[in-house]
Amino acid sequence: MPEYQQTVFKILTLNHIASAGLECFPRDNYQIGENIAQPDAILVRSHNMLNMDVPRTILAIGRAGAGTNNIPVKAMSERGIPVFNTPGANANAVKELVLAGLFLAARNLLPALRYVETLQGDDDTLHTLAEREKKRFSGIELPGRTLGIVGLGEIGRLVADAALKLGMKVVGYDPNITVESAWSLSSEVKKAQSIEALLRASDFITVHVPLLDATRHLINEKSISNMKRGAILLNFSRNAIVDEEAVLAGISSGKIKSYVCDFPSRKLQRHESVVTLPHLGASTLEAEQNCAVMVVNQLVDFLQNGNITNTVNFPNTSMERESSYRIAVSNENVPNIVGQISTDLAKAGLNIHNMVNKSRGEMAYTLVDVDSPVPLQLINKIASISGVLSARYVPFPTRQVN
Numbered sequence: 261m262p263e264y265q266q267t268v269f270k271i272l273t274l275n276h277i278a279s280a281g282l283e284c285f286p287r288d289n290y291q292i293g294e295n296i297a298q299p300d301a302i303l304v305r306s307h308n309m310l311n312m313d314v315p316r317t318i319l320a321i322g323r324a325g326a327g328t329n330n331i332p333v334k335a336m337s338e339r340g341i342p343v344f345n346t347p348g349a350n351a352n353a354v355k356e357l358v359l360a361g362l363f364l365a366a367r368n369l370l371p372a373l374r375y376v377e378t379l380q381g382d383d384d385t386l387h388t389l390a391e392r393e394k395k396r397f398s399g400i401e402l403p404g405r406t407l408g409i410v411g412l413g414e415i416g417r418l419v420a421d422a423a424l425k426l427g428m429k430v431v432g433y434d435p436n437i438t439v440e441s442a443w444s445l446s447s448e449v450k451k452a453q454s455i456e457a458l459l460r461a462s463d464f465i466t467v468h469v470p471l472l473d474a475t476r477h478l479i480n481e482k483s484i485s486n487m488k489r490g491a492i493l494l495n496f497s498r499n500a501i502v503d504e505e506a507v508l509a510g511i512s513s514g515k516i517k518s519y520v521c522d523f524p525s526r527k528l529q530r531h532e533s534v535v536t537l538p539h540l541g542a543s544t545l546e547a548e549q550n551c552a553v554m555v556v557n558q559l560v561d562f563l564q565n566g567n568i569t570n571t572v573n574f575p576n577t578s579m580e581r582e583s584s585y586r587i588a589v590s591n592e593n594v595p596n597i598v599g600q601i602s603t604d605l606a607k608a609g610l611n612i613h614n615m616v617n618k619s620r621g622e623m624a625y626t627l628v629d630v631d632s633p634v635p636l637q638l639i640n641k642i643a644s645i646s647g648v649l650s651a652r653y654v655p656f657p658t659r660q661v662n
């Protein structure tokens with residue numbers, strides 16, 4: 261029988277993570293820092309990991325936030341590594357900034373502020389100039405205007421609700437809307453049959469979709485041609501979801517009145533009809549705390565119990581602890597993996613106490629609790645089954661093979 265020792269899990273942070281979250285790591289079992297060697301897990305926000313040599317020791321990545329386009333998810337899936345995120349934890353913060361964006365654009369606030377900054381002279385002069393020129397910044401009101409929302413997930417549905425409360429009409433498009441989102445939407449949100457239909461109907465358009473191959477340049481020259489003349493476009497998702505060149509051309513032709521986004525670029529910088537913010541959507545005290553607490557709790561449950569909640573590449577899989585001896589297996593979603601695991605356990609004389617196997621697309625995940633300690637050789641044998649991506653012993657209380 262192998263010997264065991266208490267594990268200290270090592271967590272590498274690639275961004276600043278709110279202390280409210282870091283405090284959720286059980287103090288004695290975790291070492292956390294930005295210079296940790298051979299980490300067991302990585303905690304990240306928007307740090308670009310795409311060209312990083314991700315340490316071979318890691319078991320999981322935790323994204324304190326929603327978007328995971330900065331993480332090499334496919335490569336991690338091939339290694340059997342779950343990539344966690346925090347659905348909804350920063351959605352209210354983004355919703356509030358989208359509302360600010362609607363008001364900024366509707367009332368021409370940025371050009372107005374820029375104008376005031378240029379004024380010179382005494383108070384009387386400033387007053388005279390302001391009264392004379394204010395007609396240049398006259399805006400529109402929101403009630404009765406139509407807001408088109410592309411993507412009705414955690415953020416899109418909150419924006420829909422807030423826009424209705426402001427008296428706007430709301431039309432939404434999301435071909436993959438979840439049942440939960442659909443239930444949470446007001447019946448006043450009209451369903452667009454296509455993105456083109458949404459663009460044709462909307463005075464304001466806001467996009468709330470993840471950056472994927474399928475959503476790259478979702479807003480492009482062709483889609484802009486479907487917009488109403490003078491539409492206002494908001495992008496708080498990712499810069500690459502919108503083709504900037506096409507938007508600038510749309511502004512020049514008068515098709516787009518203004519573009520409000522959370523992603524600066526050289527082309528957009530200082531453009532009089534563009535508002536760019538420095539990726540502020542999730543930068544509130546509350547959102548940073550929510551995301552950090554949520555992701556740390558998910559990571560701890562994974563590292564100590566093998567349970568998976570909220571990843572972008574694995575099925576949610578959890579099992580109550582009824583035995584101290586647990587095996588966690590990531591595998592390709594192909595036939596007979598569970599059969600081979602069971603056979604190996606039986607040959608080793610181990611009785612299965614409880615078991616769960618879940619799949620999601622090409623990935624599957626299995627938790628097996630057995631009634632007695634598991635020898636390391638058996639974990640290695642399971643890891644060598646064709647189609648198994650990783651196998652891990654997760655005893656309780658947390659211990660590791662010496």
Ligand SMILES: NC(=O)c1ccc[n+]([C@@H]2O[C@H](COP(=O)([O-])OP(=O)(O)OC[C@H]3O[C@@H](n4cnc5c(N)ncnc54)[C@H](O)[C@@H]3O)[C@@H](O)[C@H]2O)c1
Pocket residue numbers: 325326327328347348350351354410411412413414415416433434435436437438441468469470471474475478496497498522539540541542543
């Ligand atoms: N600016 C910021 O700071 C900030 C903060 C949080 C999230 N985000 C970005 O916003 C994105 C959305 O966040 P969320 O929390 O709402 O995610 P979410 O996963 O809850 O919702 C995304 C929705 O988009 C839908 N969708 C996917 N492809 C689509 C398509 N082609 N057309 C229409 N709908 C489509 C999905 O079905 C889903 O309902 C994130 O992926 C991230 O990139 C930005």
Ligand SMILES: O=C(O)[C@H](O)COP(=O)(O)O
Pocket residue numbers: 305306307324325326327328350539541542543
């Ligand atoms: O996808 C997200 O959650 C947002 O873009 C927030 O990113 P941040 O955590 O780097 O602010």
